[in-house]
Amino acid sequence: MAAWSCLPPEIKLHVIRNLDFMSRKSLRCVSYSDRDIVDSTIFTLPRVRFGYKKGRCLIVIYTGIEKFLRWEMEMGDGFINYHRSQNTFDPEFFVKKQLKDVPSERPNAFMLVIALDYLTELVAHKSIQIKTMEWELSSDGLSNDEKELVAFIINTFVTTSTFRVEELVFPERNHGPFVRIVMENAYMVGLKSFRRLGMIISAENLVPEVAHESGKTLDDGVSSYRTTLLMKDTLPTQLGLMHRNFEILKTYYEKDCPSKATYRSVYNKYDDEKVKRKVENDEYVTYITETKCGCTVLKTHSAHEKDYIEEVDVDTVTKSLPKVSTVTQEATVTQVPTVTEKVKKPALAEKDTVTQLPTVTEEDVVTPEDPVSEDAKEPTEEFKEPLMIQESTATLEATQTIQTPSLLKYLLVLIVIPIALAIILAFF
């Protein structure tokens, strides 16, 4: 008689790819061969959430849109209340159980151990790809001893389990030491980013309408983000958060670590979809994307523009002028200092080779005299190229090469002459 066991592994694979999360778990327990086949296929979970607060634990596994599995544990008087539900928040449909025989000593720690054991059993496996894993770890109401114990338990579990996670999310109100344990000690395979998530709620609205974000790519390629979602935007909050993120962008600049600040809002809607590009002092680039759904502002260092260009629909970039180069007399005047600033800048790159000298010196002769007028004559020409960085870096190289002869002279004076004197003295 035909049965599941008669099917070849490739057909079983076909079936397993159609299974939901819990059915996969069940099938893994049927036989060793089925376990191997289930483990050979990757199941993607969009979001997993683990929450701990004194006396309560929560595990939510999101498997799709409005599809989730939810386990909640709550400390009772000598027992643990256990609630399980699927795709519903209605308590009527909860599966309710009670776990008795809870040790009288440190029952909260016992519950945390059970919850973490359950979490690792469910999702800590190479075949489970988690897109986003959220750790909500609060220390509210815990004594110092309890905090230490909770930290020890979390550390034990995260160091002995391997999660396959793309993004780790920590809410702003988390307890710092707990977060550090997860961030530093947990084995996360394929981690791409960390995110600190803040939320400003409002009684008037239930969905986020504005998102402020600052992001930075670290040396190891992992990105770090700080995101604040607002249910209702107010001008002071908006300005405060924008200012904070732009300040972070300026303050923590690192040459090899691209960083950005973004602001997304559904308030300002535009009929004509377009992307504007603005350059501030040749140092910062801002992309403003206007759509029917809202607007997005992305600000980054001009040196890192290429790292974020994919986030912008480059084809729709309008040939708008940078703030400083509008075609007016005033503008031409205001631009002069920016150019002189460029010339004064110290050499950044190590490209001051002698071969570059003749080609650059020709431009060099022109730029100090009338660099702005050239920009003003053909302001749109700059924007024919998708990336203006290339031009600006070229001028930077030019400035470097201007400085190189004088530097060489100084070097000659400071190094060669003392050496010559030393040789003469040594001779005598």
Add this chain to the structure above:
Amino acid sequence: MSVENAPVVDVDEAAIPVEKKMYYRFESNDKKEFRVSELAIQQSETLNRLVEAMGYTSEDVENKPAIAIENIDGKTLKLVFQWCEHHKGEAIPVDDGSVPKIVEIPEFDAKLMDIDNGLLFKLIWAADYLNIVQLLNVSCKKVANMAQGKTPAQLRRVYLLPSDEEDEAAKRAAQEAQDPRAREVEEEFEERKRQGGNSFF
């Protein structure tokens, strides 16, 4: 089984081209014969290549013996050809793995697969053997849906898997059938173990 008595598969007349259609004859392993349209055969990559390679004319189809499909019984083959006739002319899905596959079971397929689990597994096996991609997709989806919300013990029943005890008994029976001496040796071994002997020899 004669051609006259062969089970006739429903044919959608509207979908038939005006030109003279060709019906191929197939025979299951229990000697049941089926007539299937050329367009319906295209759903099966295996059969389509087979008939292309054979290069039969209308006369050949009638005069030569039916094409034998040795691995599939009549009951399963009837379901397969019913499905092919209903879905004839439809595009065959290509799975390049670029997008996650979302399979939906049409009403006709759901009714067709409203059968016992043993036959359903046979249908899957036949769809795989005959390389009928869409039938394999929907039948696998049906089997996957059967597993929803089941515990491992319930899954064993749904998927017609033997329990551990049945498995052990079957294993023992197979051993005995293969080598009657093996049972005696095993019993002797167990006896020595009970007596406390460390080594069998």
